[in-house]
Amino acid sequence: MLATVASATLVGVEGQAVSVEVHVANGLPGLRVVGLPDASCREARDRVRAALMSSGFKWPQKRVTVNLAPSGLRKAGSGLDLAIALGTLIADGQAPWQPAARLSFIAELGLDGSLRPVTGTLPLAAAVATAEVVVAPASAHEATLVGRVGVRTAPDLRTLIGILEGRDRWPQPPPRGSYPPGPPPPDLAEVKGQVLGRQALEVAAAGGHHLLLVGPAGAGKTMLALRLPGLLPPLQPEEALEVARVHSAAGLQVGISGLSPRPPFRAPHHSASAVALVGGGGARLRPGEISCAHRGVLFLDELAEFPGAVLDNLRQPLEEGRIVVCRATATVSFPARFMLVGAMNACRCGADGSPGSCSCPEVSRARYTARVSGPLLDRFDLRVRVRRPEVEDLLGAGGPAEATNEPTHVVAARVAMARDMARARAVRANADLETSALERHATLGPAAKRILERRLTDGRLSARGLGRIRRVALTIADLAGDEVPLGEEHVLLALALRATGVLGREDQVPAAATFGKSGEGLAQVPA
Amino acid sequence: MRANEMAGHALPPAVYAAGLASLPRVGPSWLRSVIASHGPRRAWQLAVEGHLAPPSQPPREQRPPTPSLGEAARAVDLEALWNRLERNDIAVTWPDEALYPKVLLERPSPPGVLFMSGDPSVFARQPCVALIGTRRCTPDGAAVAYQMARELAEAGVAVVSGLALGIDGAAHSGALAAAAGLRTGPTIGVSASGVDVVYPRQHAALWRQIVRSGAIISETPPGVAAQAWRFPSRNRVIAALSQMVVVVECHARGGSWHTVDAALRSGVEVGAVPGPVRSSASVGTNTLLYEGAAPVRSADDVLVSLGHPGPGAPASATAGNLCSLAGTGPEQGTGLRSGGRRANVAGGRAAGRAPERPKGACDRAPELQAKALGRLELQVLASLGWRPLCLEEIAERSGLPLGPVILSLENLEQYGVIEGTRGWWARK
Numbered sequence: 001m002l003a004t005v006a007s008a009t010l011v012g013v014e015g016q017a018v019s020v021e022v023h024v025a026n027g028l029p030g031l032r033v034v035g036l037p038d039a040s041c042r043e044a045r046d047r048v049r050a051a052l053m054s055s056g057f058k059w060p061q062k063r064v065t066v067n068l069a070p071s072g073l074r075k076a077g078s079g080l081d082l083a084i085a086l087g088t089l090i091a092d093g094q095a096p097w098q099p100a101a102r103l104s105f106i107a108e109l110g111l112d113g114s115l116r117p118v119t120g121t122l123p124l125a126a127a128v129a130t131a132e133v134v135v136a137p138a139s140a141h142e143a144t145l146v147g148r149v150g151v152r153t154a155p156d157l158r159t160l161i162g163i164l165e166g167r168d169r170w171p172q173p174p175p176r177g178s179y180p181p182g183p184p185p186p187d188l189a190e191v192k193g194q195v196l197g198r199q200a201l202e203v204a205a206a207g208g209h210h211l212l213l214v215g216p217a218g219a220g221k222t223m224l225a226l227r228l229p230g231l232l233p234p235l236q237p238e239e240a241l242e243v244a245r246v247h248s249a250a251g252l253q254v255g256i257s258g259l260s261p262r263p264p265f266r267a268p269h270h271s272a273s274a275v276a277l278v279g280g281g282g283a284r285l286r287p288g289e290i291s292c293a294h295r296g297v298l299f300l301d302e303l304a305e306f307p308g309a310v311l312d313n314l315r316q317p318l319e320e321g322r323i324v325v326c327r328a329t330a331t332v333s334f335p336a337r338f339m340l341v342g343a344m345n346a347c348r349c350g351a352d353g354s355p356g357s358c359s360c361p362e363v364s365r366a367r368y369t370a371r372v373s374g375p376l377l378d379r380f381d382l383r384v385r386v387r388r389p390e391v392e393d394l395l396g397a398g399g400p401a402e403a404t405n406e407p408t409h410v411v412a413a414r415v416a417m418a419r420d421m422a423r424a425r426a427v428r429a430n431a432d433l434e435t436s437a438l439e440r441h442a443t444l445g446p447a448a449k450r451i452l453e454r455r456l457t458d459g460r461l462s463a464r465g466l467g468r469i470r471r472v473a474l475t476i477a478d479l480a481g482d483e484v485p486l487g488e489e490h491v492l493l494a495l496a497l498r499a500t501g502v503l504g505r506e507d508q509v510p511a512a513a514t515f516g517k518s519g520e521g522l523a524q525v526p527a
Numbered sequence: 528m529r530a531n532e533m534a535g536h537a538l539p540p541a542v543y544a545a546g547l548a549s550l551p552r553v554g555p556s557w558l559r560s561v562i563a564s565h566g567p568r569r570a571w572q573l574a575v576e577g578h579l580a581p582p583s584q585p586p587r588e589q590r591p592p593t594p595s596l597g598e599a600a601r602a603v604d605l606e607a608l609w610n611r612l613e614r615n616d617i618a619v620t621w622p623d624e625a626l627y628p629k630v631l632l633e634r635p636s637p638p639g640v641l642f643m644s645g646d647p648s649v650f651a652r653q654p655c656v657a658l659i660g661t662r663r664c665t666p667d668g669a670a671v672a673y674q675m676a677r678e679l680a681e682a683g684v685a686v687v688s689g690l691a692l693g694i695d696g697a698a699h700s701g702a703l704a705a706a707a708g709l710r711t712g713p714t715i716g717v718s719a720s721g722v723d724v725v726y727p728r729q730h731a732a733l734w735r736q737i738v739r740s741g742a743i744i745s746e747t748p749p750g751v752a753a754q755a756w757r758f759p760s761r762n763r764v765i766a767a768l769s770q771m772v773v774v775v776e777c778h779a780r781g782g783s784w785h786t787v788d789a790a791l792r793s794g795v796e797v798g799a800v801p802g803p804v805r806s807s808a809s810v811g812t813n814t815l816l817y818e819g820a821a822p823v824r825s826a827d828d829v830l831v832s833l834g835h836p837g838p839g840a841p842a843s844a845t846a847g848n849l850c851s852l853a854g855t856g857p858e859q860g861t862g863l864r865s866g867g868r869r870a871n872v873a874g875g876r877a878a879g880r881a882p883e884r885p886k887g888a889c890d891r892a893p894e895l896q897a898k899a900l901g902r903l904e905l906q907v908l909a910s911l912g913w914r915p916l917c918l919e920e921i922a923e924r925s926g927l928p929l930g931p932v933i934l935s936l937e938n939l940e941q942y943g944v945i946e947g948t949r950g951w952w953a954r955k
Contacts, residue, residue: 195929196919359778359807361663362692385950387919451937492933496918501949 001025003090003097006104007083008124009068009075012325012332013249013287015120015127017104019069020080022087027063033084035068038076038283047078047109048085055113055158060092074329076284078108079118082134085109085157099164103152104128106143107136113157117142122248122255125149134160140173142255145244185230185262189407190223193389197224200384200497202411205231206418207475208429210318210340210379212303214502215386217350221343224386225299226265228341230408232297233416234261239295246294246335250287264296266338270305278313278336280325285332290317293338303342308371314340318379342380344372346503369503381431381468383502418478430475435467442474447488451495460500469494541619542609543567547574548619548640549608549748550599557582558639562621574600611749615723618643630655634767634793638746644722645742649713650768653685654833657769659762659786660694660776665808666948667915668776669697671800675775676701678826680714682835687769689761689782690716690734690743692727694775699733706740713741715768719761720753721745759785766790770833773798773823777811787815796832798823803914900942903927907935908944908954915951 003022008015031045053059066084068075082105089095106124107115115136118124125133125143132150135143143151152170154160162168191198197213201224204211211228213221235243240259247264248254268277268289275281279288290298300306317323321337347365351358358365377383422429425441433441444452452469455461461469473486473494482490544567547558561570561579573579577597594602612619620626620641628650631637658676660668676686676698686702688695702714716737720726722745725734737743746764747757762782766772766789774797777783790797798821802809816822823829900908910916910924922932936952939945946955 194919195922199929359663385917387917488937489930489934492937493930496929496933496950499950 001091001093003087005083005087005090005100006128006130007080007106008104008127009073009079010077010120010124010249010284011073011330012285013120013123013246013291013334015123015125016073017127017129018073018075018080018083020083020087021067021069022084022091023065023067024060024062024088024091025065029061029063031064031066031088033066033068035066035071036074037068037080038074040078041068041075041080044078044081044084044109047081047111048088050111051081051085051109051113051157052088054111055156055161057089057094057157057161058092060088062092064088064091074283077118077120078116079106079120079124081109082107082115082157082160086160089161095161096164099166102130102132104130104133106133107139109157115154115156115160119251120249122146123245125151126245137171137173141258142244142248144173145241145255145259185265185408186223186226187230187408188227188411189405191220191227192405194220194224194386196384196497197221197386198406198411199493200382201228201231202415202479203472203475203497204228204339204341204382205411206415206429206479207381207422207472208339208431209381209472209475210431211342212377212380212383212502213341213343213386214346214383215343216388217345219386219388221386222301225267225297225301225341225343227408228297228299228339229263229265231412231415232263233412233419235263235295237261242335243295246287246291250292252292264293265299266290266293266296267299267301270300270302272306272310274310274313277310278317278323278325279332279334280327283329285325285327285330287334288323290314290323290336290338291334294335296338297341298338299341299343301343303344304368304371305344306371308373311371311376312373315375315379340380342372346385372503377503378464380498381472382497383499384497385499385502414479417481418475421478430471430478433471433474438467438470438474441484442470443485444470444491445485445487448473448486448491451488451491455495461495465498469498472497538568538605538609540567542605542612543571544621544640545608545612545619545642545748546571546600546603546605548642548746549603549751550574550596553582553639555636555639555746559622559637562639563623567621571600571605608749611723615749616644617722617749618647620647626650628768631764631767634795636763637767638764641744641746642722642749643742643744645738646713646740647742649685649715649742653683654835655685655687655715655769656829656833657687657765657772657786657790658694658698658775659688659765659772659783660698660774661778661781661783661808661811662691662693662695663778663808664693664697664776665806665915667913667953668694668800668802668808672697672775673701673704675773675800675823675826675829676714677705679829680705681708682826682830684830684833684835685741686714687765688714688716689765689786690718690726690730690737691782692729694777696730696733698775699737703733703736703740715741716743717761717765717768718743718745718753719747719757721747721749721751723749724752726753758782762786763789766793766795769795771796771798771829773800773829774812774815774820775800776802776808778807779810779814781811783811796821798829798832800824806914901935901938903931904935904938907932908939911945911952911954913953915948915953917950917952921952 001024005020007018007020009018033042033045049059086095086100086105090097090100106118106121108118110116117136117139121135121139121142122145126146128149132152133143134152134154137153137155140151140153151173153173154163159168163170200211203209205228213224215221237259240261243264244254244259266289272289277288277290279286279291317336318340322333323336324331324333347358347360348368349358349360419429427433452466473490476490476493477484477486544562547567547570565573574596577595579596581596618626620643621639622632622637626647627641656679658672660672672694679686680702686698688698699714699716706713714737722743725731746760762785766786772786772790772795774783774787787797797815799812799815800823801816802812804813821832906925906927907921910921922929925932940947944955945952
């Protein structure tokens with residue numbers, strides 16, 4: 001006899017509906033799974049058999065064939081367990097088929113027949129073709145986030161069959177939002193001094209610009225970076241759902257207290273491999289850290305300790321906002337629109353980088369900073385040198401910087417205002433502005449134009465750099481509540497926040513490439 | 528050995544001298560004495576026949592057994608050496624020889640054999656000043672070395688240095704810049720490797736330029752790479768060639784101290800360029816100044832000290848020149864590091880130094896007023912010194928917010944009063 005049960009499998013961060021067809025017929029007893037299952041999927045055979053028997057059902061002494069359709073798609077994970085078990089029972093006549101036809105089933109089975117949560121419940125539940133989905137109780141809150149699909153749970157297989165047979169009722173799903181949202185992010189008021197660092201952090205948050213912090217050990221680079229998520233505006237519901245999908249597919253905790261509006265903050269250690277960072281892996285392609293930081297912050301502490309090849313993998317996602325991972329089994333596109341924040345020392349000895357302060361030979365310093373390649377360095381719109389704070393600042397002796405220790409909520413309010421202005425330009429943040437849009441939105445005043453002209457002619461600024469400076473200057477103007485055209489104060493601050501030579505080497509600006517190469521050259525500076 | 532068979536035939540004496548210098552573990556005093564008593568050719572023949580007493584050595588048990596001098600000499604391929612000298616246009620000279628810089632003979636331990644590449648006439652003409660310093664210098668130190676070398680070269684002084692990275696390289700480049708402007712002043716490089724072995728490799732172009740318009744000399748035979756022990760020995764030659772040794776920047780320890788020690792032993796005046804007390808690259812020079820070295824602020828200070836009428840020296844400084852020359856005897860110099868602190872400042876030099884107007888921002892004060900600096904600009908300028916500061920420091924010192932500071936810095940840079948490199952600002 002034949003039974004068909006709906007379920008889903010994960011491809012990248014997207015779910016894909018799968019129908020599990022089970023055929024029970026005379027023949028040598030056994031279970032066979034066809035339709036490109038991976039190892040964990042093939043192991044379902046043993047879990048299903050044990051779960052059925054410990055739940056008090058009979059294992060059919062017949063030939064059981066399971067087909068996972070569409071059969072050309074590679075299936076991964078244990079989420080099909082429940083559907084296979086149910087299909088077997090229906091095909092063997094031990095369970096009714098009619099109530100099961102209106103439901104999809106996504107859960108792993110324990111040997112005792114209990115339903116267990118699976119990775120990626122959120123995208124899986126979003127992909128099912130039916131109006132309702134049955135998941136493990138522990139995944140219920142995650143599946144609920146989908147919204148348009150009704151969520152049912154059952155503690156184990158036996159109860160589930162009882163419900164389907166009409167003997168039991170569906171248990172109430174656990175109440176939503178019953179967990180505390182976690183500790184609040186650290187406050188900016190705790191950062192003493194750091195006038196330039198704070199300014200850079202604010203501009204980065206407001207404009208979505210990538211930020212590189214360079215400074216000696218113990219200067220507070222990490223401290224600054226950890227306060228960035230608190231400055232970012234909360235995620236819009238659809239953005240939060242996007243983030244939750246990726247996190248769910250990556251196996252992270254999702255949706256315990258509903259859809260979290262907090263932008264994610266990911267800080268992988270510098271021993272991370274290229275695959276861990278950009279995504280990939282075995283039969284199932286997992287999203288990497290850059291996708292987990294989607295719509296949030298990817299913080300790479302000790303940037304120069306990351307292998308250069310790993311870092312250069314970031315270049316394409318930084319430009320495109322997504323990463324396409326190609327493997328023999330599948331080609332998957334992961335979202336990866338994140339803010340990159342890097343922190344590093346200027347040299348291995350950790351000196352403060354002022355001329356003459358470092359005791360490293362020139363060669364070893366160059367070798368240390370060379371891990372951050374020119375193209376990657378170029379993608380940091382903001383690069384600032386962070387200094388060790390002064391003693392008075394640390395002890396709060398009422399130094400001149402005391403007044404500038406603004407708390408997070410004050411700065412966040414300005415950031416939100418700047419983001420509103422960016423939205424009026426039809427982008428999320430100024431960093432996303434197209435070059436052509438710069439002409440319309442970031443016009444330059446005469447004084448600002450003069451300053452940029454000077455930088456371009458003496459080779460201190462490249463054509464690409466010009467576009468980035470204009471975006472940053474626009475963000476600065478937005479934060480100050482100033483109107484365009486941009487003034488010299490905006491442009492100069494932008495130049496100061498994008499310090500060249502912050503790594504002790506000049507940026508590579510070939511003289512011939514200064515003008516007209518990428519169309520962001522002086523030709524487009526309006527008269 | 529072919530060299531042996533050819534020993535009776537005519538090879539230039541220079542080749543024999545080069546051969547003697549190529550023998551292992553021979554020092555300048557041994558080379559001097561054998562060449563002085565036998566002449567290069569006869570000395571070589573004696574060496575090959577094993578009749579020449581080897582240089583005195585420490586007791587046997589401290590050293591591994593080595594081939595005798597005769598064996599070593601027979602292993603030298605004189606013809607290849609000759610080819611190498613000819614091909615690379617390397618001159619060989621020794622104390623009796625015409626090209627040998629005679630000033631070396633007045634100093635302790637003159638080189639026995641000296642190899643030269645470039646124009647040998649540079650030694651005859653000029654007063655020489657050594658500009659030396661650390662390889663790990665600050666951009667400021669390199670700029671000072673460059674400018675000072677250039678001005679000295681324009682005044683007709685030959686700038687001597689050690690061809691190393693950092694201060695040395697900047698000094699050579701500065702002197703070459705003057706030479707390119709045809710204002711005389713070649714530069715002399717003293718190398719620790721053979722004169723045809725470029726070290727460090729980054730200086731290959733500089734090396735060629737120096738050979739073209741100056742000279743490179745070395746005690747090391749051609750084709751031999753620099754070994755660690757040759758550097759102090761090279762520094763002794765730098766000091767010996769010079770009438771004054773100026774240290775532009777040096778750390779608390781480093782090769783510059785060898786040159787300073789050699790200069791003190793030879794009675795050569797030592798000058799040092801003052802630097803910020805918190806800069807690690809100026810710890811050495813400031814220590815030298817504290818112990819009584821002549822402070823050197825510009826090329827003029829060096830010229831005054833030499834009694835050399837440089838173009839920049841004011842006419843009124845003549846009296847000061849005499850006094851300063853009177854104060855540069857060897858006995859004063861040797862007291863520098865070992866003797867009492869600032870003991871020799873009581874000499875004529877400090878008292879007799881002609882008052883000179885310091886050059887810098889003060890000089891331009893009327894100029895600046897003409898440009899009508901704003902209040903903010905003056906406030907920012909007041910917080911700036913000659914030690915490079917970063918933006919945040921300037922904001923803190925001037926008590927102004929970032930915005931006005933940045934604007935003022937831009938204007939001040941436009942006026943040419945200050946200079947910013949890689950985000951570090953200082954007065955010009």
